[in-house]
Amino acid sequence: MQIGPSQSLPAHLLANLQQTPGLSAKNINNRIKMPITRVLQNNKEWAQKMKQEKPDYFSNLAHQQAPEYLWIGCSDSRVPANQILGLAPGEVFVQRNIGNLATHKDLNCMTCLEYAVTVLKVKHVIICGHYNCGAVRGALTMSGKTPGLTNLWISDIKETRNKHAEALGKLEGDAQMNRLTELNAIRQVFNVCSSPVVQSAWDQGQTLSVHGLAYGVGDGLLKELTQPITGYSSLAKAAEASD
Structure with missing residues (x-):
């Protein structure tokens, strides 16, 4: 890996490195490679450890996955689905995006939902937000004229903000953002429940429940936001309770 016109390191960071006294081009390249070298070594050590503790671990995973849960969560690096749920690889199917959105116009999320429900036959769909979420903070603070894709992406959260403006206006700071x-x-729970794939599953008698949760990055605990929605009757009750 050599520094040159095709180097992907941002120009300002590369310039800072090049201006560091006593730092040669070789050392710069070593610094650039260090992060990926570290994670590759971590991976090797983890794989060796798993083979020692559970010799059949990878061979079993390679043959099939049979998760009972689909997790739709935020991309935030502090919110890893498997660890939060205490589940091993192969036990939870994961879809993540900024702000844990499940809008019908997001083909990525809807395709994941369809695959999880119709192919993997998951029994639970979990939509999990998390406190201190940057996307939610952006929905509260970013101007509608702010350029960039992020502002467009969080428009669904802004619609929720506008719908509940009166109640949110009575709160301040973290309390407002958390709510x-x-x-x-x-x-997003109602978005999932109103999707054709979930309603088709219910119509066919498939066992499928949808859950709304919020994760506290400060204490590691999950909070249940909705009762499990298992069909049209419980969906109607949940909709009535949310008004």
């Missing part, structure tokens, strides 16, 4: 986090997750 919008919960309202956003609940909105």
Whole structure:
């Protein structure tokens, strides 16, 4: 890996490195490679450890996956689905995006939902928001004229903010952001429940429940935001309770 015109390191970071006294081009390249070298070594050590503890671990995973859960969560690096749920690889199917959105116009999320429900036959769909969410904070603070894709992406959260403006206006700071986090997750629960794939599963008698949760990055605990929605009757009750 050599520094040159095709080097992907941002120009300002590369310039800072090049201006560091006593730092040669070789050392610069070593610094650039260090992060990936570290994670590759971590991977090797983890794989060896798993083989020692559970010799059949990888061979069993390679043959099939049979998760009972689909997790739709935020891309935030502090919110890893498997660890939070205490489940091993192969036990939870995961879809993550900024703000844990499940809008019908997002083909990525809807395709994942369809595959999880119709092929993997998951029994539970979990939509999980998390407190101190950057996407929610952006929905509260970013101007509608702010350029960039992020502002467009979080428009669904802004719609939730506008719908509940009166109630949110009575709150301040973290309390306001935390409540919008919960309202956003609940909105995504109804998005999932109103999707054709979930309603088709219910029509066919498939066992499938949808859950709304919020995760506390400060204490590691999950909070249940909705009662499990298992069909049209419980969906109607949940909708009535959320009004």
